[in-house]
Amino acid sequence: MAQELTVGIAGLGAIGLHLARTLDTGVEGLRLAAVSARDLKKAQANVGGFKVPPMVVPNAELAACDIVVEAAPAAAFEEIATAAIEAGKIFVPSSVGALLPRMHLVDRAKQTGARIIVPTGALLGLDAVRAAAEGEVESVTIETRKPPRGLEGAPYLKQHAIDVGAVTTATCVFKGNAFDAAQGFPANVNVAAALALAGIGPERTMVEIWADPGVTRNTHTIRVEAAAARLTMTIENVPSEENPRTGKITPLSIVACLRGLTSTLKVGS
Numbered sequence: 001m002a003q004e005l006t007v008g009i010a011g012l013g014a015i016g017l018h019l020a021r022t023l024d025t026g027v028e029g030l031r032l033a034a035v036s037a038r039d040l041k042k043a044q045a046n047v048g049g050f051k052v053p054p055m056v057v058p059n060a061e062l063a064a065c066d067i068v069v070e071a072a073p074a075a076a077f078e079e080i081a082t083a084a085i086e087a088g089k090i091f092v093p094s095s096v097g098a099l100l101p102r103m104h105l106v107d108r109a110k111q112t113g114a115r116i117i118v119p120t121g122a123l124l125g126l127d128a129v130r131a132a133a134e135g136e137v138e139s140v141t142i143e144t145r146k147p148p149r150g151l152e153g154a155p156y157l158k159q160h161a162i163d164v165g166a167v168t169t170a171t172c173v174f175k176g177n178a179f180d181a182a183q184g185f186p187a188n189v190n191v192a193a194a195l196a197l198a199g200i201g202p203e204r205t206m207v208e209i210w211a212d213p214g215v216t217r218n219t220h221t222i223r224v225e226a227a228a229a230r231l232t233m234t235i236e237n238v239p240s241e242e243n244p245r246t247g248k249i250t251p252l253s254i255v256a257c258l259r260g261l262t263s264t265l266k267v268g269s
């Protein structure tokens with residue numbers, strides 16, 4: 001049998017707590033060893049009833065685990081990522097947008113032996129996008145539509161004095177590349193960052209963000225025009241109760257991603 005890998009999770013919100021609970025119920029080849037959070041006392045209470053309670057540690061100490069999953073706000077990304085990468089571990093980011101302006105971490109990982117594994121997260125089809133990007137790709141676009149409250153608090157909206165609370169019809173609030181989208185909407189379009197990394201990069205990947213009172217789900221449509229194929233794919237994510245910005249499928253995607261690190265049978269590229 002393959003060796004068991006220990007997992008550390010940074011952040012116990014919509015993604016992290018769900019993931020922690022799933023690992024505690026038992027996932028072959030993986031053991032939840034440690035968690036971190038902003039409020040360590042609250043974290044202790046959250047995991048206290050687990051079958052096998054993990055250690056509650058500061059962010060940097062998660063790097064003692066084989067795999068570090070970041071599921072914290074983007075502002076905490078650098079501390080969590082740096083510790084894991086310096087220690088040569090497997091780093092699985094949720095705040096993928098925060099990786100785009102820190103691509104030096106990828107170079108550093110090459111030196112330390114760390115790996116950075118970006119999960120598909122709230123998106124779909126990154127296997128096909130990666131395959132297409134092995135050949136010629138003309139264009140990659142993503143259109144994100146969220147119920148207005150799923151965009152609340154984004155720095156771009158504040159800078160441009162856009163009040164999504166007042167939106168009554170579908171309104172395009174951003175059009176630009178994935179790099180700028182990730183900076184302006186750090187808690188809303190990590191999917192665009194993941195798409196950019198899978199395909200043709202953050203400068204060439206084009207993004208539209210819509211505040212749409214007509215949708216109840218966080219909806220992402222990817223369009224890829226490539227020499228080998230044309231892709232059009234849509235995912236409609238049920239917003240999680242804990243954080244309406246985050247689709248419920250996100251922690252499930254991370255569980256699937258972690259299983260892929262240890263499973264004998266792995267499906268999809």
Ligand SMILES: NC(=O)C1=CN([C@@H]2O[C@H](COP(=O)(O)OP(=O)(O)OC[C@H]3O[C@@H](n4cnc5c(N)ncnc54)[C@H](O)[C@@H]3O)[C@@H](O)[C@H]2O)C=CC1
Binds near residue numbers: 014036070095121194
């Ligand atoms: N890759 C993807 O497809 C997706 C990524 N995300 C991103 O994943 C990240 C986590 O999302 P959610 O779980 O929905 O957020 P959340 O807000 O529900 O949970 C974040 C947790 O981190 C904790 N936290 C705050 N500061 C911290 C610190 N300095 N160190 C450690 N923990 C800290 C908070 O107390 C909270 O419990 C966000 O950046 C979000 O934008 C969200 C949805 C999809």
Ligand SMILES: O=C([O-])CC(=O)C(=O)O
Binds near residue numbers: 187191218
């Ligand atoms: O959950 C979603 O639909 C997408 C999301 O928040 C993100 O990409 O950050």
